[in-house]
Amino acid sequence: MADESKIPPALRQRIRKALLVFSFVLLPVTFVYISCPIITEGASQGIATGGLVVFTFLFIGSLFFGRLWCGYLCPAGGLQEIYFGLNNTRFKTGWLNWLKYPVFFGIFGSIAFAIYSAGGLATVDLFYQTGNGISIDREGAYALLYGQIAFITVFALLAGKRGFCHSFCPIAVMMIAGRKIRNVVGWPALHLSADADRCVDCGRCSKACPMNLDVRGMVREGRMENTECILCASCVDACPEGAVGYAWMGR
Ligand code: SF4
Numbered sequence: 001m002a003d004e005s006k007i008p009p010a011l012r013q014r015i016r017k018a019l020l021v022f023s024f025v026l027l028p029v030t031f032v033y034i035s036c037p038i039i040t041e042g043a044s045q046g047i048a049t050g051g052l053v054v055f056t057f058l059f060i061g062s063l064f065f066g067r068l069w070c071g072y073l074c075p076a077g078g079l080q081e082i083y084f085g086l087n088n089t090r091f092k093t094g095w096l097n098w099l100k101y102p103v104f105f106g107i108f109g110s111i112a113f114a115i116y117s118a119g120g121l122a123t124v125d126l127f128y129q130t131g132n133g134i135s136i137d138r139e140g141a142y143a144l145l146y147g148q149i150a151f152i153t154v155f156a157l158l159a160g161k162r163g164f165c166h167s168f169c170p171i172a173v174m175m176i177a178g179r180k181i182r183n184v185v186g187w188p189a190l191h192l193s194a195d196a197d198r199c200v201d202c203g204r205c206s207k208a209c210p211m212n213l214d215v216r217g218m219v220r221e222g223r224m225e226n227t228e229c230i231l232c233a234s235c236v237d238a239c240p241e242g243a244v245g246y247a248w249m250g251r
């Protein structure tokens with residue numbers, strides 16, 4: 001199935017990568033809004049922080065767009081795609097794929113417990129722990145930021161392409177949960193679609209996939225839904241036969 005969007009393939013991927021890198025460069029500004037420790041800290045004081053609001057929107061977005069955020073806007077994704085120049089090896093450690101689930105339950109459980117211990121959320125402070133909305137306004141914040149960058153770097157360089165997304169990211173699990181809910185109910189959402197009859201088995205889609213998915217196999221089997229797919233369209237744009245595309249559909 002040909003992709004019905006009018007954006008030329010190379011341009012779409014250039015824009016996608018530019019957005020990811022830009023998002024990473026902005027991290028000193030946006031860091032607080034995706035930091036689980038700061039969300040937990042605010043929650044323990046009964047404060048719904050900007051980060052908690054962002055997480056809520058990401059979850060709602062995943063009900064319609066799956067993990068599109070990971071493919072186009074996540075700063076951690078941007079950092080890891082920059083590292084493709086240093087380590088472009090496939091993510092092979094399959095068992096590590098499961099690590100993110102206990103991480104998710106640990107972190108989101110802590111947030112829920114913090115809210116419970118505080119007796120609920122009493123106030124909203126969108127700019128909690130920021131100076132004029134900017135995350136890095138004090139020395140300690142740099143330590144937290146650099147610590148998280150170093151952590152993501154270790155996974156990206158040791159585990160292979162997008163190693164942190166595969167193995168540790170709790171936000172990924174939150175969006176996988178959103179996607180699963182959508183799949184059970186079946187309302188229209190963004191998907192990959194495939195036309196196996198067009199496929200000539202060249203394997204370019206699998207090679208282009210930043211999540212190292214066997215896209216060629218997915219096309220052959222007609223099973224384009226995958227929890228690790230970030231809907232980045234790299235496979236769509238790499239396919240010379242137009243066998244993979246985006247589609248907006250139910251079920
Ligand atoms: S399967 Fe396609 S859309 Fe999904 S992550 Fe891989 S390249 Fe991106």
Ligand code: SF4
Binds near residue numbers: 202203216241242
């Ligand atoms: S790039 Fe297209 S033609 Fe080649 S294997 Fe993938 S789906 Fe088939």
